Amino acid sequence: MVKTPKMRHSKSRREPVTIELEPGAVSRVADEDAANGRTDEAKAEEAANASQ
Known part of the structure:
Protein backbone atom coordinates (compact mmCIF):
# COMPACT_ATOMS: atom_id res chain seq x y z
CA MET A 1 0.00 0.00 0.00
CA VAL A 2 1.06 3.56 -0.64
CA LYS A 3 1.57 5.92 2.27
CA THR A 4 -0.17 9.26 2.04
CA PRO A 5 2.13 12.29 2.00
CA GLY A 37 17.90 42.33 -22.67
CA ARG A 38 18.90 44.78 -19.99
CA THR A 39 20.00 48.18 -21.20
CA ASP A 40 23.24 49.82 -20.10
CA GLU A 41 21.16 52.53 -18.45
CA ALA A 42 19.30 49.96 -16.34
CA LYS A 43 22.59 48.33 -15.32
CA ALA A 44 24.06 51.69 -14.30
CA GLU A 45 20.94 52.60 -12.36
CA GLU A 46 20.98 49.26 -10.53
CA ALA A 47 24.66 49.70 -9.64
CA ALA A 48 23.96 53.21 -8.33
CA ASN A 49 21.10 51.94 -6.17
CA ALA A 50 23.20 49.09 -4.81
CA SER A 51 25.97 51.45 -3.72
CA GLN A 52 23.61 53.55 -1.60
Whole structure:
Protein backbone atom coordinates (compact mmCIF):
# COMPACT_ATOMS: atom_id res chain seq x y z
CA MET A 1 0.00 0.00 0.00
CA VAL A 2 1.06 3.56 -0.64
CA LYS A 3 1.57 5.92 2.27
CA THR A 4 -0.17 9.26 2.04
CA PRO A 5 2.13 12.29 2.00
CA LYS A 6 2.37 14.02 5.35
CA MET A 7 2.18 17.77 5.70
CA ARG A 8 5.40 19.37 6.86
CA HIS A 9 5.77 22.90 8.05
CA SER A 10 3.55 25.21 6.08
CA LYS A 11 5.07 28.33 4.57
CA SER A 12 4.63 31.49 6.54
CA ARG A 13 2.55 34.12 4.82
CA ARG A 14 4.39 37.21 3.75
CA GLU A 15 2.93 40.65 3.77
CA PRO A 16 2.88 42.33 0.34
CA VAL A 17 5.68 44.82 -0.21
CA THR A 18 5.15 48.11 -1.99
CA ILE A 19 8.07 49.54 -3.93
CA GLU A 20 7.76 53.26 -4.52
CA LEU A 21 9.35 54.37 -7.78
CA GLU A 22 9.75 57.81 -9.26
CA PRO A 23 8.17 58.38 -12.69
CA GLY A 24 11.64 58.62 -14.25
CA ALA A 25 12.69 55.23 -12.86
CA VAL A 26 10.34 53.28 -15.13
CA SER A 27 9.84 53.29 -18.88
CA ARG A 28 7.88 51.42 -21.51
CA VAL A 29 9.57 48.76 -23.62
CA ALA A 30 9.22 49.38 -27.36
CA ASP A 31 9.69 45.79 -28.56
CA GLU A 32 10.25 42.25 -27.27
CA ASP A 33 13.99 42.29 -28.02
CA ALA A 34 14.44 45.17 -25.59
CA ALA A 35 12.34 43.35 -22.99
CA ASN A 36 14.66 40.35 -23.03
CA GLY A 37 17.90 42.33 -22.67
CA ARG A 38 18.90 44.78 -19.99
CA THR A 39 20.00 48.18 -21.20
CA ASP A 40 23.24 49.82 -20.10
CA GLU A 41 21.16 52.53 -18.45
CA ALA A 42 19.30 49.96 -16.34
CA LYS A 43 22.59 48.33 -15.32
CA ALA A 44 24.06 51.69 -14.30
CA GLU A 45 20.94 52.60 -12.36
CA GLU A 46 20.98 49.26 -10.53
CA ALA A 47 24.66 49.70 -9.64
CA ALA A 48 23.96 53.21 -8.33
CA ASN A 49 21.10 51.94 -6.17
CA ALA A 50 23.20 49.09 -4.81
CA SER A 51 25.97 51.45 -3.72
CA GLN A 52 23.61 53.55 -1.60
